[in-house]
Amino acid sequence: xxxxxxxxxxxxxxxxxxxxxxxxxxxxxxxxxxxxxxxxxxxxxxxxxxxxxxxxxxxxxxxxxxxxxxxxxxxxxxxxxxxxxxxxxxxxxxxxxxxxxxxxxxxxxxxxxxxxxxxxxxxxxxxxxxxxxxxxxxxxxxxxxxxxxxxxxxxxxxxxxxxxxxxxxxxxxxxxxxx
Numbered sequence: 376x377x378x379x380x381x382x383x384x385x386x387x388x389x390x391x392x393x394x395x396x397x398x399x400x401x402x403x404x405x406x407x408x409x410x411x412x413x414x415x416x417x418x419x420x421x422x423x424x425x426x427x428x429x430x431x432x433x434x435x436x437x438x439x440x441x442x443x444x445x446x447x448x449x450x451x452x453x454x455x456x457x458x459x460x461x462x463x464x465x466x467x468x469x470x471x472x473x474x475x476x477x478x479x480x481x482x483x484x485x486x487x488x489x490x491x492x493x494x495x496x497x498x499x500x501x502x503x504x505x506x507x508x509x510x511x512x513x514x515x516x517x518x519x520x521x522x523x524x525x526x527x528x529x530x531x532x533x534x535x536x537x538x539x540x541x542x543x544x545x546x547x548x549x550x551x552x553x554x
Contacts, residue, residue, distance in 0.1 A: 379391060401409065498508040529549040536543045 382388065383391070494509075501508045531549045532547045534545045534547060536545075
């Protein structure tokens with residue numbers, strides 16, 4: 376009866392006629408023979424799949440080799456151009472330090488010029504109004520140089536994951552490794 380129900384579910388059949396024939400149970404020899412057939416089919420299927428997998432692996436290896444060759448050829452073509460541009464560039468840390476020093480010097484010079492113009496304008500205004508020009512207090516001192524920033528010590532790390540259902544944030548203890 377279970378076989379009939381399973382067949383009805385698979386094939387969507389609904390109307391069945393009663394059968395008086397019973398399916399005879401398999402003997403031990405028939406069971407062994409059927410098992411041997413199934414094992415043979417399974418081995419044959421695995422052998423076919425192994426052949427297909429080998430061919431696919433071979434094709435994938437050829438594709439990988441071709442792409443690797445193309446990448447190396449492209450790198451060889453770009454190597455002369457990048458080596459020329461690197462020769463003309465100074466070392467980046469030295470360049471950054473020079474730029475910062477020049478900026479700081481320019482800022483000090485601009486501040487001094489601004490103060491000088493202000494003092495001249497005050498003196499001219501005082502002369503027009505008939506007053507004595509203001510006395511200069513002290514020579515202009517350049518503003519103090521900013522102190523270099525101290526490295527921060529991080530005591531924790533935050534991991535933030537964005538998923539379709541929302542955002543997850545996890546705090547982890549920081550590491551104190553130095554390189």
